Amino acid sequence: MKSSIQMVQLELSPVAPYNLSHALAYLASSPSAVLEKIEDKRLYRRAIVLAGQPLLLSLSSGGSIEQPRLLLKVQGHELDEPQIAAAQSFINQVFMLEEDPTNFYAVARADPVLDKIINHFYGLRPVLIASPYEALLWAIIGQQVNVTFARKMKQTLVELGQEKVTINGGEYQLLPRPETVANMTEDTLRANQFSRQKANYLINVSKAIVEGQLDLESLHGKSQEESLTSLIIHKGVGRWTAEYVLMRGFGEKDSIPAADIGLRTIMGRAYHLGRHATEQEVRDFAEQWAGWRGWATFFWWLALQTKLEL
DNA sequence: ATCCAGGCTCCTG
C-alpha cells in the first residue's frame, strides 16, 4: 500500500531585519541554484533529502522587513518529528534566519562602497548552498569557467544522477548523492562537456566521501584553518575552493575566497586601481571586515551579479 | 577570432 503524502506548515520568525524577497531574487539569478525553483518571485521550492527522507520545502513570506514572518511548508512521505525539525533547521541555516546582522552592518558600513551595496539590498543576508557537498561540487564545477557554463554543467550533473522524487503529483530532481557521482565515469562526464580534470576531481572527491576519507559533517566543529587543510588535501580542491565551501556550504561568516576573479575585478573597480586587485590586496582590503569577511564577500559578489553601480 | 572565465597542479629558479 502506498503511503500517503503528509504536509506540515510552520511559521518562522527570522531575526529582523529580514527581506525574503531579496533572498529569492538572489536565488532566481544565482547560477548555482539549479534545484531551487522560485515562483512568481515570492515562493521558494526545493526538494532535498533530510533526516533520511526526501522532502519538498516551500517557503514564502508574511510580515514585514522589520517584523518578518516566514511560512514554511514541508511535504513528504513518512513525515515525522525528525524530518520536520530537520526541515526547519535547514531553512534556518540556508537563509541564516537566526543570525543577527547588526554587527555586520556596523562593520560593513564603514566602507562607503559596501555600505551602498548593503543599503541597496537592505534586509538581505547571505544565502547558503543547500549542503556542504553541493557547495563542493559547485565550487569544483565553477573553477576557471564562466558561471553561465558552470550552471549548465551542474544541471547536466543533476540529470546524469537521475535522482528524483515524486511528491504530491509533482516530480522533483534531487542532487546526486556522493555514491552516485563516485560511480560516474570520466568518459561519461567528458562526453557531457566536463574537462578531464574536472571529471576526475568530482568523481574522486565523491569517492573520498563515500570511503570516509573526507567527512564533511565532521568539519562543522573545526576551526577555519583545520577545515581548510582537510579539504585542500584532496586533488582538485585548492584554497579558493575550500574557502568557497566554508563560506557557502558551511556558512562560515569569516571565510573569503580572496583569489576569486570576481572579487579581484570588483574591488579593483571599487577602489580605482585601474586593474584587478591581487589576491593579497583583496585580503588586505578585507581585514576591515574581520569576523564578517564571508558576508562581505557575498555582498560584493551580489553587486557584481546584479551589475550594481558602485 | 580572441580573450577570458567564481582555479588547480606541477614544475621551475
Place this chain on the structure above:
DNA sequence: CAGGAGCATGGA
C-alpha cells in the same frame, strides 16, 4: 617559497 606555464572547455 614565489612565480608561472599548461591545462580544458565554452561564453561573449
